[in-house]
Amino acid sequence: MKVTVFGIGYVGLVQGAVLASVGHDVLCVDVDQSKVDNLKKGLIPIYEPGLTPLVEENVAAGRLDFTTDAERAVNHGDFQFIAVGTPPDEDGSADLKYVLSVAETIATHMQTPKVVINKSTVPVGTADKVTQKISETLQTLSKSVEFSVVSNPEFLKEGAAVNDCLRPDRIIIGTSDDAVEEKMRELYAPFNRNHDKIIVMDVRSAELTKYAANCMLATKISFMNEMSNLAEKLGADIEAVRHGIGSDPRIGYQFIYPGCGYGGSCFPKDVQALIRTANAIGHKPSILEAVEATNYAQKDKLFAYLSDFFNGDLAGKTVALWGLSFKPNTDDMREASSRRFMEMAWEAGMKVQAFDPEAMEETQRIYGQRDDLVLVGTKEGALKGADALVICTEWSQFRAPDFALIKSSLTTPVIIDGRNMFEPERVEDKGIAYYAIGRGRSV
Ligand code: NAD
Numbered sequence: 001m002k003v004t005v006f007g008i009g010y011v012g013l014v015q016g017a018v019l020a021s022v023g024h025d026v027l028c029v030d031v032d033q034s035k036v037d038n039l040k041k042g043l044i045p046i047y048e049p050g051l052t053p054l055v056e057e058n059v060a061a062g063r064l065d066f067t068t069d070a071e072r073a074v075n076h077g078d079f080q081f082i083a084v085g086t087p088p089d090e091d092g093s094a095d096l097k098y099v100l101s102v103a104e105t106i107a108t109h110m111q112t113p114k115v116v117i118n119k120s121t122v123p124v125g126t127a128d129k130v131t132q133k134i135s136e137t138l139q140t141l142s143k144s145v146e147f148s149v150v151s152n153p154e155f156l157k158e159g160a161a162v163n164d165c166l167r168p169d170r171i172i173i174g175t176s177d178d179a180v181e182e183k184m185r186e187l188y189a190p191f192n193r194n195h196d197k198i199i200v201m202d203v204r205s206a207e208l209t210k211y212a213a214n215c216m217l218a219t220k221i222s223f224m225n226e227m228s229n230l231a232e233k234l235g236a237d238i239e240a241v242r243h244g245i246g247s248d249p250r251i252g253y254q255f256i257y258p259g260c261g262y263g264g265s266c267f268p269k270d271v272q273a274l275i276r277t278a279n280a281i282g283h284k285p286s287i288l289e290a291v292e293a294t295n296y297a298q299k300d301k302l303f304a305y306l307s308d309f310f311n312g313d314l315a316g317k318t319v320a321l322w323g324l325s326f327k328p329n330t331d332d333m334r335e336a337s338s339r340r341f342m343e344m345a346w347e348a349g350m351k352v353q354a355f356d357p358e359a360m361e362e363t364q365r366i367y368g369q370r371d372d373l374v375l376v377g378t379k380e381g382a383l384k385g386a387d388a389l390v391i392c393t394e395w396s397q398f399r400a401p402d403f404a405l406i407k408s409s410l411t412t413p414v415i416i417d418g419r420n421m422f423e424p425e426r427v428e429d430k431g432i433a434y435y436a437i438g439r440g441r442s443v
Helices: 010-021 033-040 049-061 070-076 096-111 127-138 161-166 178-191 203-234 238-246 267-278 285-299 300-310 337-345 359-367 379-383 403-409 424-429
Strands: 002-006 025-029 064-069 081-082 113-117 147-151 171-174 198-201 318-322 351-355 371-376 388-391 416-418 433-436
Touching: 002 070, 002 096, 010 025, 010 081, 010 161, 010 379, 010 424, 025 070, 033 064, 049 161, 064 203, 070 096, 081 096, 096 127, 096 433, 113 127, 113 178, 127 147, 127 178, 127 203, 147 178, 147 203, 171 178, 171 203, 178 198, 203 238, 203 267, 203 285, 238 403, 285 300, 285 337, 300 337, 300 388, 300 416, 300 433, 318 337, 318 379, 337 351, 351 359, 351 379, 359 371, 379 403, 424 433
Parallel strands: 002 025, 002 081, 025 064, 081 113, 113 147, 171 198, 318 351, 318 388, 351 371, 388 416, 416 433
Antiparallel strands: none
């Protein structure tokens, strides 16, 4: 089937490559010329496990191509995916300018009927706005072409995006049109073989499902972070509590890790956007507001531990930082906890020596050259001459470090662990002070 994907980001590129891998004929379009030029040279703009070979194979097979030519793109696909960004507007609500601009582009160039599929995360009511934009544009151009707008939110996780798209847990299709539903079922049939993962609902429910899912996940994290703060003050161990509650199948072990706050391109912006949606209809979203406030405060924890250890005497000290990306297996630094930590450390006059397996280029792009940031090629190198070690991201290569080397490298051996990677007693027994989230030492 012929598919066009607008937006070659985490969602568009992965989804485009995955759709091509089952045999669909996919053309991805972006306004970013350099991104398209690089892809044409085989340079993949993001780090995502398994993505490079998937793109290479499908480009070579002639099933996947990239362009900035919107007219060619619109005329290519019977299905037009919208997978452009929906960043927060000034007030935190989702900014729909990219989505609506794509809607206008589709209407401008379309000659044959199209199924327009919204994959971007968008507030309830956006499908109506996209429909309106396409209708108005067609009218202005005195054209009459059939189209329908479907909500098909994306649930991929960065760091596991290829696998999530190849083997989705569910495929949400928001439409009330039986013929369109059938076309969508055919498009996704290759991903729907083991058991039926397609859940069809009305458009508005599909749009809300995406926000509800992300807000539920963010709630789990903030809930656990609140428990970890209580555990710290009450002399309990949050890891024991986590095991204790996870054993109840109604709660489960998934996604109940305390830590130094959630980040990334989705949870912070989606929680904020749903709060704005609620405010706009006069509803006070008390739980969501608490989730956001708890997360904001949690991102200060690592610095607070560091300050506690050094009794506030931080100026002139050097901190080794392991992990910059907002989570492992990605180079995405959007809203990463490491950013708040580094900015607080710099504000206090500290120098940061950081290592990350994938996100150092992105860190350099964000912060540029500065005397108080040194990006080091190995995790061991980052320790040299540092006073303390802070861990922001749970990359697997940090799980079993050489503690003797950590001890001998740091002038004052202390690990501040934002991801609870180690057992406090084991680390302390090696002569290293250890702060983790909700595990004894309290600030
Ligand atoms: P991204 O910022 O990585 O990529 C968006 C791309 O769209 C960019 O390359 C940009 O140049 C392009 N673009 C902007 N305007 C365009 C236009 N008019 N025509 C063509 N291309 C255009 O964004 P992303 O992370 O892929 O997210 C896209 C959407 O999917 C967002 O709504 C996001 O919330 C949602 N989402 C993201 C994830 C994730 O993990 N990243 C997961 C699920 C859903």
